[in-house]
Amino acid sequence: MIAFILCNNLANNRNNRLACILHLPNMRFGPIPLICLTMFAGGCSVIKQTPEACAHREWSHKQGGIVSGTWQxxxxxxxxxxxPAIPCLVIKPYVLDADDLSAYSWPDGEVFVTRGLIDAASPDELAAVIAHEAGHLIAHRRRSDATAMLRGRQSHLNPEIQADALGSVILADCNIPTTAMLHVLLKVQQATAPNDPSYALLCQRIKTIQQKQKMEF
Ligand SMILES: [Zn+2]
Structure with missing residues (x-):
């Protein structure tokens, strides 16, 4: 298992986009954060880990357990x-041995993606999944709930829209089409029963992204 320490510099226009998504005044991305980012601007580091290092083994066992191989x-x-696009962020990725299309992140940087979602997603769509979870890690570090889900939780619309938007910024910075976020959410929606509590939330997020994309074109 590998923990990625993902670092990069932020350009001013990107700061403004992030400030807007995070509902912060642009001045909050002033000299102090830029000094911090400059320190890490040299690239990313990779730390080797073993599956046993997973801090949430009991939880992951309930979700089907961890698999490796080609999915990992x-x-x-x-x-x-x-x-290259994520400043100072540690992501420790794991694969859950489950058929459903789900992804989860913990505040400590552990990100879990199901085998079913990895099989269903294109490379760009899988990037959108990780970018969405990275969005949670950036925006909701002090969140009270243990895990964040790609599907989202009922009544948690704003954090999901925020993670989608931050994820799209990350994709754009890596020259990955931001439409991948919409496409993967459509796949998750199609695999979700309409009576599932997350279905209505997914519909609202998809509508928000479609409206934003219409405005951009
Ligand atoms: Zn989410």
Whole structure:
């Protein structure tokens, strides 16, 4: 298992986009954060880990357990693909042995993607999944709930929209089409029963992204 310390510099226009998404005045991305980012601007570091290092083994066991092999390689390649865009962020990716289309993140940087979602997603869509979870890690470090989900939780619309938007910024910075976020959410929606509590939330997020994309074109 690999923990990726993902670092990069932020350009001013990107600061403004992030400030807007995080509902912060642009001045909050002033000299102090830029000094911090400059310190890490040299690139990303990779720390080797073993599956036993997973801090949430009991939880992951309830979700189907952890698998490795080609799925793990795909998710690690995806993290490396995103690494130039994510400042000072540690992501420890794991694969859950489950057929459903889900992803979860913990505040400590552990990100879990199901085998089913890795099989269903294109490389760009898998990047969108990780970028969305990275969005949670950036925006919701002090969140009270243990895990954040790609599907989202009922009544948690704003954090999901925020993570989608931050994820799209990360994708754009890596020259990955931001439409991948919409496409993967559509796949998750199609695999979700309409009576599932997350279905209505997914519909609202998809609508928000479609409206934003219409405004951009
Ligand atoms: Zn989410």
């Amino acid at each position: 390689q795909r998710i690690e390649r995806t993290c490396q693909r995103l690494s």
